[in-house]
Amino acid sequence: MAKVKGRGMAAVNYPTGMNLGGDPTIALIHASTSGVFNISISSVELGQGLKTVLAQIGAEALGVPLETVVLHNDDTDTGPYCTGTFASRTTHRAGNAIIAAADEAREVMFEEAAELLEATPADLMTDGAGNILVRGAAGRSITVAEVCSAAHFVHGRAIAGRGIFFKPKSPVDPDTGAMDPDSTEAHACTIAEIEVDTETGNVRVLRLSSAYEVGRALNPRLVHGQIVGGAWMGVSHTLYETTAPYYPLVEHAPTSFSEYLMPGPAECPVIEAEVLGIASSNGPYGQKGVGEMTANSPIPAIVNALYDAIGVRFYELPVTPEMVLRALEEKASAAELPVPEVVH
Amino acid sequence: MTRSATVRFTVNGEETSIIVDPLASLQTVLREELLLTGTKAGCRQGGCGSCSVLVNGELELSCLLPIAEVEGCSVETIEGLSAGEKLHPIQTAFVENFALQCGFCTPGMVMATKALLGENATPTKDEVIEALSGNICRCTGYEPIVKAVMDAADRLKGSDEVSLVGGES
């Protein structure tokens, strides 16, 4: 009986967005009479924190406090078009659309504020705390709320904006495969430390250490949430789960969680990650998509660690304890060594 | 032929009496009769824990529990933990530790936490992991949930709050 450790690495890229007919997302923003900014989209939140980060982008681009931004994404009657939440596209596309909409709304807001402050729009700035100030002129300021009220009732301006993200369609060349399928690339490198129990075939992932380069992290905790959740899913893909345990046969397909195995909290590795923030050239505030990629480097890192641990290279996933034991047996008989006796 | 029986129990401190099929699951009764939809239905097979509630302080999978079994019992659901804007310390710990993403497993996780801390105010990490082992999360990778539970234990140390706010222990 032996527990053997191993270490392995993997490095990956992951594209942000896709290109199947424009990949459009539209955002609409309007201000209320008291300076509440309503962002309307139809992009779907899956738990990754989309509603949170898009409100942050909107508040940032408008220059107003986050708590004055209300985001709605729940109704096709009131929300403009979004292609959908997949392909790591949504923060990128919806974020860019929101920035464009915010720019338009801000322009109108500044026109109104300029009139009220007797300044020119180019001289104005926001402090992020709900005020619009004249640059370099202490004391000349007005609240966003006052500006919005005046726009409605005094001067008649609609503080509102619209924005669209659109990627010109690029068909695939049938002969060369030439295409423009995405908007930017994120990268990651993961080192996995594992332990193999050569008696049971059980593989434990002890640690996953990664560096992620995913553009500017707009909300670091949310990025970290994707890294940790994805790392766990990578462990699960590599060692546990499948709908076809005897692929390609369809027999014995799991029908419940007692058959569809995934690691529980006791099987989770220590996960550490450093997130670099090298801004992308086209994401909102330099963002890159992170949601889909976070299982991708752990998976081969674990497989490579298995080779380091027991000298067996696996080419099929998931690597079950049964596969590990068979491989060890084959290896032992190939080396014409007797299979070690287990002494209790 | 439809079965029916009167079942009396308390839910989050309120006495309730309903006439219902005695083999209907507590989950179905909570969600469809009492409209307490905070208790989720992720599998109806006892496999995911999203239907977890407390019955007389014990963690139960409400999808596997026939309603007749809770006659005379005290049932606590997620709705009983908070009062308006005031969150239970367990809930605050989950929020501040980002211990959720899609939120679907969250009520079950919170109830499992309440059950644990009700009997063990200072759990070790391994004890937390064991207490959560009946609850599946597909989003977070469990790490922030375990942290949130340890954090909740710290917050509740020395206070009676585990059994306060809504439920009776």
Added chain:
Amino acid sequence: MSDATVRVPQGNGPVGASVEQADARSHVTGHTIYVDDVQLPRLAHMVLARSPFPHALIRRIDLSEAEKVPGFIRALTAADVPKNIYTILGLIGFGLDEERALADERVRYIGEPIVAVIAETRAGAAEAAKLVRIDYEELPAVFDVEEALAPGAPAVTEWGINAFDFDGRPFRQVRFGDVDAAMASADHIVEGRYQMSPIEHAPVETTGCVARPEPDGRFTVWTNTQALNMSLDLTAHILQIPTRRLRFIGGTVGGGFGGKVDGMVEPLATLGAWKTGRPVKYVYSREEEMVVSSTRNGVRIYMTDGVTNDGVIVARRVRSYIDCGAYSRHTPYAVQKHAANLAGPYFIPNASFDIYCVYTNRQPSSAMRGFGVTEASFAMEVQMDRIAELTGLDPWTVRFRNAYHDGDLRPHRKPVEDATLIEAMQAAARLVGYELSPELLAMSSKPREV
């Protein structure tokens, strides 16, 4: 588009801060309404009768026993569907009209929907669905991607070839440089066959929707789709009604991972609401979510690399078989994504890729987290370690030497931008305390000097 792309945060705004999740308080109190939480007066329930065979002709459907179940309201069959073509990518001219919302003559996977039963209760609908009697004539089935492409294989598709057509070929191809010459000049050839299994998304919330008819002829649909507009358009298409009659409500989903992009449930639930005048709830059971709902593709990759003694990949040839199951759904797009990422984050000057979307008689696959790229990364990263072993180099050196730089042309002829692999690897090495050689520490993703 505005200059949003080069914007820097102002310094007094929330971007860059770990602000609390917008839904956190709602989720943690059980306050969030998910689809199955939607309760409406006179709500009816839909459960599907599905094929137990992987491949069969439907000879007869007998609803007489099902209709006797207390609470039975109505059953829908293929004849009830105004345009019985389900095609998620057809809306943007990409996919094929090959799948039905309800099967009519033939079923091609275990679980394919045939009859939609509507009843007063979920239990009643499930009971009635069980009592739907369908006579089948079983057909030979095929499950392996390479067997499915071999001559004489059972035909899964209507047109007889078990491969999606890409511009006149049964595979998508990428051709870059001169692979034959480069392979001939390589010092080593490394070949591998890699296989990833189908995976179920397994969100804790199952796929589902509630459709309610409105007095003005519109329908309100609460749904956990990942794509509100796409699902709405698909429903309008299948029901042959103008899109203005549909209002889709959702946007907060209990886990997706790509499993809720197929728009499978909304058309039938809305049709049910239309035909019965009742709100109809159609939510997958956990078993349906596992056995019927789309999975990640099983992918088989044959990868051959021509490598120099310095560990540099001079050529890569790949043949990939992406198992789409009974219907192609989003898989043609997976093929495209796979094709665009088979060189990964590396500069490979000669490449030849043939990627098949193969039909088999298993539950259809569709999008899942990492779609097409997860599999490519798995194969090539195991291959990289083999290259390292063969050339006597350590795994870091091999990857650094092949890493792409800004401006490099990838096999699909798009120049690399925002390259940061080298920096990510340098950071990872620092994190684990691995000392990189001076050669590797000196590298950066900046464009190569000409």
